Amino acid sequence: MKLSLNEQNAERVIEALLFTSSEAISIKELKKNLPTNIDIESVIEKLQKHYETRGINLKRVGKSIVLRTAKDLDHLFVKKKVKKKSLSRAARETLAIIAYHQPVTKLEIEEIRGVSVGSGTIDVLMDLEWIKFGRRKLSPGRPVTFLTTDIFLDYFDLSSTKDLPGGKELRELGLSVRKLNQD
Amino acid sequence: MKLSLNEQNAERVIEALLFTSSEAISIKELKKNLPTNIDIESVIEKLQKHYETRGINLKRVGKSIVLRTAKDLDHLFVKKKVKKKSLSRAARETLAIIAYHQPVTKLEIEEIRGVSVGSGTIDVLMDLEWIKFGRRKLSPGRPVTFLTTDIFLDYFDLSSTKDLPGGKELRELGLSVRKLNQD
Amino acid sequence: MEEPTEYHSSAKPELHVILDGFEGPLDLLLTLAKSQKVDLKKLQLGILAEQFLNYLKNHGYKFKLEFAGDYLVMAAWLTLLKSQLIIPEDELKENDGDKINQLLALRLERLAKIRENATWLFDRPQLSQDFFPSSISKNKKVIKEDCINVQIADVLRAYTGIIDKQDYEVSLQTKEEYLFLDKAINYIEQRVKGSKALISFSNLVKEIHTLSGIDAKRCAASIFCGLLEHAKLGKIQMKQTNTFSSLELAIVSNGNKG
Numbered sequence: 001m002k003l004s005l006n007e008q009n010a011e012r013v014i015e016a017l018l019f020t021s022s023e024a025i026s027i028k029e030l031k032k033n034l035p036t037n038i039d040i041e042s043v044i045e046k047l048q049k050h051y052e053t054r055g056i057n058l059k060r061v062g063k064s065i066v067l068r069t070a071k072d073l074d075h076l077f078v079k080k081k082v083k084k085k086s087l088s089r090a091a092r093e094t095l096a097i098i099a100y101h102q103p104v105t106k107l108e109i110e111e112i113r114g115v116s117v118g119s120g121t122i123d124v125l126m127d128l129e130w131i132k133f134g135r136r137k138l139s140p141g142r143p144v145t146f147l148t149t150d151i152f153l154d155y156f157d158l159s160s161t162k163d164l165p166g167g168k169e170l171r172e173l174g175l176s177v178r179k180l181n182q183d
Numbered sequence: 184m185k186l187s188l189n190e191q192n193a194e195r196v197i198e199a200l201l202f203t204s205s206e207a208i209s210i211k212e213l214k215k216n217l218p219t220n221i222d223i224e225s226v227i228e229k230l231q232k233h234y235e236t237r238g239i240n241l242k243r244v245g246k247s248i249v250l251r252t253a254k255d256l257d258h259l260f261v262k263k264k265v266k267k268k269s270l271s272r273a274a275r276e277t278l279a280i281i282a283y284h285q286p287v288t289k290l291e292i293e294e295i296r297g298v299s300v301g302s303g304t305i306d307v308l309m310d311l312e313w314i315k316f317g318r319r320k321l322s323p324g325r326p327v328t329f330l331t332t333d334i335f336l337d338y339f340d341l342s343s344t345k346d347l348p349g350g351k352e353l354r355e356l357g358l359s360v361r362k363l364n365q366d
Numbered sequence: 367m368e369e370p371t372e373y374h375s376s377a378k379p380e381l382h383v384i385l386d387g388f389e390g391p392l393d394l395l396l397t398l399a400k401s402q403k404v405d406l407k408k409l410q411l412g413i414l415a416e417q418f419l420n421y422l423k424n425h426g427y428k429f430k431l432e433f434a435g436d437y438l439v440m441a442a443w444l445t446l447l448k449s450q451l452i453i454p455e456d457e458l459k460e461n462d463g464d465k466i467n468q469l470l471a472l473r474l475e476r477l478a479k480i481r482e483n484a485t486w487l488f489d490r491p492q493l494s495q496d497f498f499p500s501s502i503s504k505n506k507k508v509i510k511e512d513c514i515n516v517q518i519a520d521v522l523r524a525y526t527g528i529i530d531k532q533d534y535e536v537s538l539q540t541k542e543e544y545l546f547l548d549k550a551i552n553y554i555e556q557r558v559k560g561s562k563a564l565i566s567f568s569n570l571v572k573e574i575h576t577l578s579g580i581d582a583k584r585c586a587a588s589i590f591c592g593l594l595e596h597a598k599l600g601k602i603q604m605k606q607t608n609t610f611s612s613l614e615l616a617i618v619s620n621g622n623k624g
Contacts, residue, residue, distance in 0.1 A: 008236075015238030016252040016259060019202070022501040033259055055198030067502065069199040076199060076216060087516040089524065096525035113528060138577040140552040156315075156518040157332065163316045165327045165522070167529050172289065174302020175309070175522045205499040240497075251497040265494045272484075273389060279484035295476060297392025309519040316518070340491045349483065356476045363469045 010034050010043045011050075014065075024064035090121045095130060099152070099161050103134035103145035122146075130155065193221045194230055197248075201241070207249035207337050243342045245333035254340070268311070273304050278313060282335070282344055283353050286317035286328035295357075305329075313338065391440035394421065396474050396481075411467055415444035443470070545580050550592035558602060558615065567593070567604075567613035 013033055017025060031040055044058070044065060051058045056067050069077070087095070094117055097109050110116050125131045130152040134145040148161055158164070165173055196216055200208060214223055227241070227248060234241040239250050252260070270278075277300060280292050293299050308314045313335040317328040331344060341347070388394040398417045402410055422441060443466065491497060553574060558565065571589055575582040593615065596602045606613050 012236075012238030012253065013256060013259060016256045016498075017238075019239050019250070019252060020260065020263065020498045020501045053195075055195035055200075056202045067202065069203060069502075070195060073196060073199045076196065077203070087520070092516065092521055092524035093528055096521045097528070099521065100525060139549065140556040156521070158316060158518070159318055163318055163327060165316070169289075169327055170522060170526050170529070173300075173305045175306055175519055175526055202500055203502050205501070250500060251493070254491055254497050257496045257498075260498050263494065263498060267492070267495060270488075275484045275488060276480055279480050279487055282487070283480070283483060295473075295480060296390065297473070297477065298390025306519065310517065312517060338493045339487055340493070340497065347483065348486065349479065353476065353479055353483070356472060356479065360469065360472045360476060363465060363472065 006035060006038060007043055007046075010038045010040070011047055014043065014047060018058070018065065018067045021066075024061045024066035026064045028063070030065075087124070088121070090118065091124050094121050095125055095148075095152075098125075098131055098146045099148050099164060102147045102161070103137070105137055105139075105143040105145050107143060109146075189218060189221060190226055190229075193217050193223070193226045197226065197230060201248065201250045204249075207244050207247035207333050209247045209333070211246070213248075242337070242340075244336040245343060247333040247337075249337055251337075270307065271304070273298075273301060274307050277304050278308055278331075278335075281308075281314055281329045282331050282347055283350055284357065285330045285344070286320065288320055288322075288326040288328050290326060292329075391418075392473065392477055394418070395440070395470075396477055399474055411444070411470065418444050545574065545578060545585050545588035547588055547591055547595070550574075550585075550588040551595055554589065554592045554596055555601070558596075564614040567615065570615070 014030055017030065017033065027040060027044070031038075034040060044060075048058045048060075051067070055070055055073060057070050059066050059068055093113055094109055097112050098104055101108065101112070106117055106122070122131070128151075129149055131146050132149050134147040136142040137145050153159065153161070165175075197213055200213060200216065210223060210227070214221075217223060227243075231241045231243070234250070238253055238256060240253050242249050242251055273296075276296060277292055280295050281287055284291065284295075289300055289305075305314070311334075312332055314329050315332050317330040319325040320328050336342065336344070344350075388397065395414065395418060398414055398421070401417075402413060419441060446466065493499065554570070557570065557573070567586075567589070571582060571586045574580070574589060575585045578585070593602065593604060597604060602615055604613055604615055
């Protein structure tokens with residue numbers, strides 16, 4: 001059945017409202033944004049039908065409606081859940097040193113930072129797959145070295161670590177430490 | 184045109200992923216979730232067409248795609264409006280220079296504005312993730328360069344830096360300045 | 367790449383001149399030029415020069431030039447232009463004034479253009495102003511496999527922090543130039559351990575030089591010091607049969623120690 005111009009617009013409004021809302025929206029609430037002469041029930045029914053076969057489905061929950069990803073696509077979203085958190089200062093510093101000095105050993109990182117590097121710090125970066133082991137260094141004890149990975153480059157949208165600014169450039173760019181001291 | 188079963192499913196997968204992301208998703212990233220034999224470009228094209236008349240539109244932003252509410256429905260979201268980003272004139276002009284002349288070095292930015300890039304300018308644009316590092320320039324000192332990001336395009340409702348008006352004119356101006364400088 | 371213009375190469379990063387709200391001389395010139403209400407290509411540079419110099423005079427920058435190097439060069443440039451309008455034409459070197467004239471006009475035009483474009487950009491519909499993102503946040507950012515929230519600028523700042531703190535000079539290809547004594551001592555220990563045969567000093571230097579890429583003479587010096595250190599502790603013995611002949615090393619077995 002063809003929709004009237006009004007109904008078509010009502011569909012668009014409901015779609016946009018649902019899209020920007022993380023929770024279900026009551027029909028009462030939706031009505032506030034629509035002309036009074038709209039038969040909201042029939043519009044919802046049509047929307048529901050429209051979304052039936054798509055990646056997103058429109059669901060009724062009591063007197064509200066909500067958009068949810070289709071059940072059969074759940075596998076897309078089961079990736080490991082890491083709590084959204086910022087990287088510790090130690091980890092950021094270690095990551096930066098590895099990016100600039102790779103291949104670099106743990107001892108060398110510690111020399112540059114002036115403090116020892118906890119194994120947790122390396123673990124965090126390893127878990128993120130931002131760093132990996134490089135060749136062992138041809139020096140006494142043949143210690144392992146660390147390198148950054150392609151995943152690191154990808155995450156930070158870099159084409160190469162060589163494109164990062166050097167020490168002098170960093171200072172000139174004014175990417176200063178000021179803001180870091182806040183944490 | 185009718186879609187194959189595979190393509191239909193690709194549509195659904197892309198839809199579901201976009202629906203649940205507040206940020207644009209790169210085509211590279213989307214591909215990871217699709218069978219390799221899918222012509223993703225044609226699927227995106229069809230999806231884009233599908234959403235053209237709806238309350239949500241599918242947009243291309245650089246090498247990424249994203250779903251955003253239709254612009255004519257902005258009145259629905261008065262409460263959701265965030266405060267406009269207020270940037271210094273230096274930052275706005277620097278951004279424009281990077282957008283038009285990318286990849287561009289700090290020195291080139293300074294040359295155009297006739298004043299050095301103060302600390303804080305690049306900082307702000309980096310924090311907004313509107314600019315990123317490009318490849319180093321093959322010129323003395325191999326200086327770092329800057330590019331705009333897909334997040335920048337998304338923010339300003341652009342699908343490509345080619346959408347910026349007057350780019351050709353500006354580049355020609357740049358060339359004439361350079362030529363005169365060298366003579 | 368564009369060569370920096372003459373006046374610019376003198377600008378240090380911290381020289382960020384804002385005089386009465388003008389960001390640098392080009393900015394001021396553009397404003398002055400606009401007050402002439404003419405096409406930038408047909409600028410009356412003579413008038414512009416006069417205006418600029420008057421501006422500097424009226425604002426007392428004549429005596430604060432250390433504070434405004436950019437302005438000084440710009441002023442010199444414009445004074446040159448103005449003087450050329452006064453000098454009889456046949457005494458003028460051909461093209462000279464013309465070129466500066468053109469260059470300045472082009473640069474002003476380019477800055478004006480960029481300014482227009484910046485305005486155009488910020489007048490555009492903007493995210494979360496005119497169009498809105500998904501809030502179906504159950505799976506927000508799930509695409510980026512990890513939900514770590516860190517930007518490259520944060521990583522760079524971390525690095526700036528380190529190099530600032532230690533005054534550590536960095537280059538992207540850091541290669542060690544010196545063999546530090548503790549490393550030399552370590553290396554000798556590893557190398558000599560378990561080796562029954564005599565090792566010659568020159569071979570040892572050669573080995574370390576190849577491994578580390580550090581200058582051979584510097585390696586030799588560090589290793590020699592390292593050997594003395596070991597010898598003092600009684601861990602190794604050195605012998606040299608003749609003056610300038612090769613120096614041989616042997617480890618002192620545990621039994622002989624003390």
